[in-house]
Amino acid sequence: DAGVTQSPTHLIKTRGQQVTLRCSPKSGHDTVSWYQQALGQGPQFIFQYYEEEERQRGNFPDRFSGHQFPNYSSELNVNALLLGDSALYLCASSLVGHQNILNTEAFFGQGTRLTVV
Amino acid sequence: ILNVEQSPQSLHVQEGDSTNFTCSFPSSNFYALHWYRWETAKSPEALFVMTLNGDEKKKGRISATLNTKEGYSYLYIKGSQPEDSATYLCAFGGAQKLVFGQGTRLTINP
Numbered sequence: 001d002a003g004v005t006q007s008p009t010h011l012i013k014t015r016g017q018q019v020t021l022r023c024s025p026k027s028g029h030d031t032v033s034w035y036q037q038a039l040g041q042g043p044q045f046i047f048q049y050y051e052e053e054e055r056q057r058g059n060f061p062d063r064f065s066g067h068q069f070p071n072y073s074s075e076l077n078v079n080a081l082l083l084g085d086s087a088l089y090l091c092a093s094s095l096v097g098h099q100n101i102l103n104t105e106a107f108f109g110q111g112t113r114l115t116v117v
Numbered sequence: 118i119l120n121v122e123q124s125p126q127s128l129h130v131q132e133g134d135s136t137n138f139t140c141s142f143p144s145s146n147f148y149a150l151h152w153y154r155w156e157t158a159k160s161p162e163a164l165f166v167m168t169l170n171g172d173e174k175k176k177g178r179i180s181a182t183l184n185t186k187e188g189y190s191y192l193y194i195k196g197s198q199p200e201d202s203a204t205y206l207c208a209f210g211g212a213q214k215l216v217f218g219q220g221t222r223l224t225i226n227p
Contacts, residue, residue, distance in 0.1 A: 004160065033213065042121070042206060042217030043161075056214050090161070096213055106151070106215060108161040 002027065004093050004109035012115045013081050021076040021112045025093030031055075032074040033106065034066060035090040043090055049074050050096065078114075086116045119143055121209045123218035130197045131226050137193040138221040140207030144188035151208040151215060152181055152192055161206060164192075197225045 005024045013019050025032050031050045035043035045058035049068035063079045072093075078085055092106040122141045130136045142150060149168045153161040165174040170185040178195045194201055202225045208215035 031213065033215075035215075035217075040219070042123075042208075042219045043215075045214050045216065048213050058214070092215075094213070096211075104211065105163050105166050107163065108153075110158070110160045 004091055004107050006089075006091050006109035006112050008112060009110065010113045010115075012117060015081055015083060015116055017081050018077065018079045019081060019114060021078075021089050021091075021114070023074045023076070023091030023093075023109060025072050025074070025091075026107045029093035029095045029107070030072055031094050031096040032068060032072065033092045033094070034074070034076045035092065036060070037088040037090060037111070038084075039087070046076070081116045083116050086114060088113050119209060119216045121207060121216050121218040123205075123207055123221050125221060126219060127222040127224070129224045129226055132197060132199060134197055135193065135195045136197055136223070137191050138205065138223075140190045140192070140218055142188050142190070142207070142209040142216075144186060147185045147188075148209070148211050150183055150185075150190050151210075152190070153206040153208065154203045155206055155220070156203045164205075192221075194223075197223075199225050199227055201225050 007022045033048040034046040037043040047057040048055050052068045065077045068074045088111045090111045091109045094104045094106045152164040155161040165181045167183040172183045180193045183190045204220040204222045206220045208217045
């Protein structure tokens with residue numbers, strides 16, 4: 001079982017550019033969540049995708065958007081990059097489905113380190 | 118706004134000593150409390166998912182307790198080993214949306 005995989009592992013972008021980060025969930029998982037971890041902080045929830053739709057969203061601007069594909073993999077897109085978007089972006093997958101089970105375990109990838117210069 | 122706090126922020130412990138740290142979370146509308154261990158350059162690894170007040174879970178030398186009425190959880194490590202060096206994160210909520218604390222960075226001194 002490959003677990004949650006993210007690509008790329010590191011990325012350097014220029015302010016104003018756009019970036020796409022990718023995530024493949026753990027086998028059998030149907031739900032993908034994205035988190036941003038800025039330096040010195042805990043991960044912060046960006047949004048969650050289930051059945052190819054955004055189901056929940058945290059306090060992030062519309063410059064952050066996502067997509068989930070039929071195979072459950074997901075992309076995080078950030079437009080008009082700001083220096084403050086530099087962070088580690090984590091993807092987490094879980095098997096939640098319709099039941100909305102709140103104590104389900106979430107499995108994380110290693111993250112993508114984004115640096116905006 | 119949900120606020121999850123962990124203390125201390127960092128901790129240095131001598132190999133062989135036992136240690137513990139705290140996670141505080143809102144006591145109302147409790148869902149679940151998650152503990153993760155995060156080693157540098159690796160993925161956060163789930164340790165425990167706790168849902169019931171008074172729950173106690175154990176995994177080898179690591180254990181955790183939960184008090185949902187007063188809104189705190191303790192993580193204990195018995196007989197610390199160098200491989201226990203990591204950041205320990207707690208998170209409140211369900212797998213759909215976790216609210217994380219800042220973490221406790223644990224360093225085990227040989």
